[in-house]
Amino acid sequence: MRRLLAASGRCAPATRTHHGLFARAIQILAPPDPVSLHKLSAPDCGIVELRLERPEVKNAINWEAMRLLRGVVEKVEADDTVKVVLVTSSVPGVFCAGADLKALSIPTIAVIEGAALGGGLELALSCDLRICGENATLGLPETGLAIIPGAGGTQCLPRIVGRSRAKEMIFTGRRCNATEAVMMGLANYCVPAGEAHEKALELAREIAQKGPLGIRMAKKAIDQGMQAADMPSALAVEGECYEQLLHTEDRLEGLAAFAERRKPVYSGK
Secondary structure, eight states: OTTTOTTOOOOOHHHHHHHHHHHHHTOOOOSSOSEEEEEOOTTSTTEEEEEEOOGGGTTOOOHHHHHHHHHHHHHHHHOTTOOEEEEEESSTTBOOSOOOOTTOSSOEEEEEOSEEETHHHHHHHTSSEEEEETTOEEEOOGGGGTOOOTTTHHHHHHHHHOHHHHHHHHHHOOOEEHHHHHHTTSOSEEESTTOHHHHHHHHHHHHHTSOHHHHHHHHHHHHHHHTSSSHHHHHHHHHHHHHTTTTOHHHHHHHHHHHHTSOOOOOOO
């Protein structure tokens, strides 16, 4: 998350790019409290839900909501007990109409039921995983309004589905259903309508059991490595991330738990 906030001043070039995406992506959510954060209780400690709650405008994002969303992201990033974030909507049949969560250093899972169009799909693209109910509709229709996706869609989509398929989707503004999204790699799973949240929670539980520092470094290695100029540079990123984990308490705990044939208890240190 620090990678997207302007206040950092220590961001790498890729980070500044992400900050720009963040600023543009959230231009379109409003009081009262269109964004809320909910920590799940045991046995799901470490999992939080970021809920988009503005039914009157189908979760569209304005400047007030952008401010609230930034605050929520800062709060999550500063909380070492948070391991996974589920991004979901409390509005039936609608995911969202715009935002960006690339700032978070922990895994994010988009829970998509209904429409994820334009900025809504761009929000989903900024998450690490996407789970769709079979009623989901995804698309970037901006060219039909004589503009382009301006919150990261032209950059994120081709990195996920490939350049040619991304161009087809953006040039035509064509919408796809959840089954098509899975086939092209745009979504990880398609489940019966109304069950996307449960599937996302299932994945979040699996992730939350793993070493939190390892998960953060894995995400960093993948994201930054994908932006590297060549494979040697990408492998250098991976090596740096690996080195940061060698002398952690969690690594020792993982080795001890394996040797003792027990479940590890990670502290995030």
